[in-house]
Amino acid sequence: MADSSALIDMQNISKVYQMGETKVLALNGVSLSIEEGEYVAIVGTSGSGKSTLMNIIGLLDSPTEGVFQIRGQRANGLTGRQLADLRNREIGFVFQQFNLLARAPAWRQVELPLFYANVARGTARERALEALAQVGLAERADHKPEELSGGQQQRVAIARALVNRPSLLLADEPTGALDTRTGEEVMALFEKLHEEGLTLVIITHDQEIAERAHRVITMRDGVIVSDSDAATATANGFRNGLSRTAPAPLPRPVAIEQDEEKMYEAV
Amino acid sequence: MKLFRYFPVAVDSIAANKMRASLTMLGIIIGVAAVLTILGVGRGASANILDEVASQGTTRLTISPSTESEGEGAGAPVQTLTMGDVRALSDAAFHPDVVEVVPQYGGSIQLVAGSNNKQTRVTGTTADYAEVHRLEMAEGRFLTEDEIAQMSNVIVIGTAVATDLFERTQVVGESVRIDGEPFTVVGVLEESGNAGFGSNDDSGFIPIGVAHGRIFNVPRYRGEYIVTSVSANAVSEERVEAAEGQIEQTLRLRHGLGADDDNDFTISTQASLLDTIGTVTSTLTLLLSSIAAISLVVGGIGIMNIMLVSVTERTKEIGLRKALGAHTSDVLLQFLIESLVLTLLGGLIGIAISYGLALLVQRIPNFPIDLLIGVDALLLAVGVSAGCGLIFGLYPALRATRLDPIEALRYE
Ligand SMILES: Nc1ncnc2c1ncn2[C@@H]1O[C@H](COP(=O)(O)OP(=O)(O)OP(=O)(O)O)[C@@H](O)[C@H]1O
Ligand SMILES: [Mg+2]
Numbered sequence: 019m020a021d022s023s024a025l026i027d028m029q030n031i032s033k034v035y036q037m038g039e040t041k042v043l044a045l046n047g048v049s050l051s052i053e054e055g056e057y058v059a060i061v062g063t064s065g066s067g068k069s070t071l072m073n074i075i076g077l078l079d080s081p082t083e084g085v086f087q088i089r090g091q092r093a094n095g096l097t098g099r100q101l102a103d104l105r106n107r108e109i110g111f112v113f114q115q116f117n118l119l120a121r122a123p124a125w126r127q128v129e130l131p132l133f134y135a136n137v138a139r140g141t142a143r144e145r146a147l148e149a150l151a152q153v154g155l156a157e158r159a160d161h162k163p164e165e166l167s168g169g170q171q172q173r174v175a176i177a178r179a180l181v182n183r184p185s186l187l188l189a190d191e192p193t194g195a196l197d198t199r200t201g202e203e204v205m206a207l208f209e210k211l212h213e214e215g216l217t218l219v220i221i222t223h224d225q226e227i228a229e230r231a232h233r234v235i236t237m238r239d240g241v242i243v244s245d246s247d248a249a250t251a252t253a254n255g256f257r258n259g260l261s262r263t264a265p266a267p268l269p270r271p272v273a274i275e276q277d278e279e280k281m282y283e284a285v
Numbered sequence: 286m287k288l289f290r291y292f293p294v295a296v297d298s299i300a301a302n303k304m305r306a307s308l309t310m311l312g313i314i315i316g317v318a319a320v321l322t323i324l325g326v327g328r329g330a331s332a333n334i335l336d337e338v339a340s341q342g343t344t345r346l347t348i349s350p351s352t353e354s355e356g357e358g359a360g361a362p363v364q365t366l367t368m369g370d371v372r373a374l375s376d377a378a379f380h381p382d383v384v385e386v387v388p389q390y391g392g393s394i395q396l397v398a399g400s401n402n403k404q405t406r407v408t409g410t411t412a413d414y415a416e417v418h419r420l421e422m423a424e425g426r427f428l429t430e431d432e433i434a435q436m437s438n439v440i441v442i443g444t445a446v447a448t449d450l451f452e453r454t455q456v457v458g459e460s461v462r463i464d465g466e467p468f469t470v471v472g473v474l475e476e477s478g479n480a481g482f483g484s485n486d487d488s489g490f491i492p493i494g495v496a497h498g499r500i501f502n503v504p505r506y507r508g509e510y511i512v513t514s515v516s517a518n519a520v521s522e523e524r525v526e527a528a529e530g531q532i533e534q535t536l537r538l539r540h541g542l543g544a545d546d547d548n549d550f551t552i553s554t555q556a557s558l559l560d561t562i563g564t565v566t567s568t569l570t571l572l573l574s575s576i577a578a579i580s581l582v583v584g585g586i587g588i589m590n591i592m593l594v595s596v597t598e599r600t601k602e603i604g605l606r607k608a609l610g611a612h613t614s615d616v617l618l619q620f621l622i623e624s625l626v627l628t629l630l631g632g633l634i635g636i637a638i639s640y641g642l643a644l645l646v647q648r649i650p651n652f653p654i655d656l657l658i659g660v661d662a663l664l665l666a667v668g669v670s671a672g673c674g675l676i677f678g679l680y681p682a683l684r685a686t687r688l689d690p691i692e693a694l695r696y697e
Pocket of ligand 1: 064
């Protein structure tokens, strides 16, 4: 295996979704390593497997095949309880669909990770309000999702991802619903936290945002087609992750035949 | 300690779905209210009867013949309690603790006045009957010693008999016919109010000698008329047992029973009667409560049903909570405590309803029974509803824990 000091290390990861008779190959042999303190953008066409990759990195999903390690530990060797604790303490996850509780006010949504981290109620509320203030929603703490705009909902989701001070932030299109100015503010907040040591992995369709990252990974049809990796990227404040995207690889079928059963046994 | 953290979560989630929560609780509410009300009615009824019995005096003893047939023969049972026994028991020298020994011989017979008639239980007895059974007179007086001795054709009747025969109760001096023989009404009993236990409204009393000699065809045993029962008073409440012993000794001797023979009579005291009544009412209450408890089970199944729906409906929420770091135990406890809070709330409302009913019943004048709800019944209700919550909430909660976070998050 590769460098075991890496925060995240993936070797030959595949993910197959079974859809009745057909199988969908969402990830097809992805190998990737992310070091502590990196600032990574993942770009790629819709359906290229970015969210699938993110779910695996965030310990929400397990690969069908391949080895996934976090801090040198194989994820499939961890118990459900250990995985839950890692998700709670180490990882902040901004979901593409926000995933807010329908009937809870904003501060309760943000407080949720602290509830499972056993933070005392008073402290938890305080920290939730702080996190909301960070994303400019101090005034909206008592509003329920249905009383918030899409961008405000997205910022609640961001506050929730940051509230337990994770060491790794996984953000799936965190500025998708935000206007340029608010998006800029959120990115500035992320980058400030990055300066303080937070590892950032951001999925984006926005070229400007991708260009701010120190490393850009481009995906297509379940494979990484280009990776301007940290070593080359950091040297010159490298900004052209998107333009350096390799020419389109051979088109490959996304739906594969059913008889490739062996794929399921690995994990 | 940590458990308490889940209560606000449960309350929030219940409050977010008030309509569903109240429908869910309905089963528990009705079940708890039904059980408590029935327990309360049972307790109230039994307290009432016990009061009634106690008000008739606690020193009374009643001797009745045993009904088992004598020996192994298949013949008719031989009745051995007679007027001779009554005379013997009246001897104060051998029965220092027994006073007022009163024989009774009764049967159902037709009373006629003018064109009216009524089938009535008529009892032949002596003057002391009124004292021993604490009879109150509405009109006139009870039978006198003289009338007993002279076997006069006189009768004392209850109010129901009076109104049925004469359409009024002031009937002292009127005449009623039994078997064509005229009897003069000398007294009418006070209405006893409750139509049930121990009421004399529908009865008549005549001198024992008249009953034995002229009205009923009474068999004799060893030359003496038999009686259907004998009542007596003990000199005091403390001496009831002593009196019982003295009576038993005399009767065994007179009936020629050997050391191995069982009594051919039964002596019941008010104390033993109270015991019996207590047993009967508590058995009845238990039976009715068990029926009501079925509604609790039905309510519990309702809870399970709703919790299952709730788990499915909130699949996404469960996925999110797991994604944010909830352990399996967190999810389990969240749902268990939610159903616990639901059932406890239902239980408390049920308790409040049964208390409301109890207060209401107390305000109805002359309502025959009280609704008495004891602390034990309350604890039972709370315990049972909490138990329902835990038992019927467990399966849905377990279902919730089995959800895979990412699958659950994708659920629509
Ligand atoms: N639960 C699922 N079941 C079946 N197929 C799935 C499932 N989730 C994703 N897929 C398929 O896997 C592929 C990759 O999906 P993924 O969500 O990772 O794309 P993405 O790169 O995040 O796209 P987008 O930019 O639109 O969010 C797609 O073809 C999608 O249809
Ligand atoms: Mg996606």
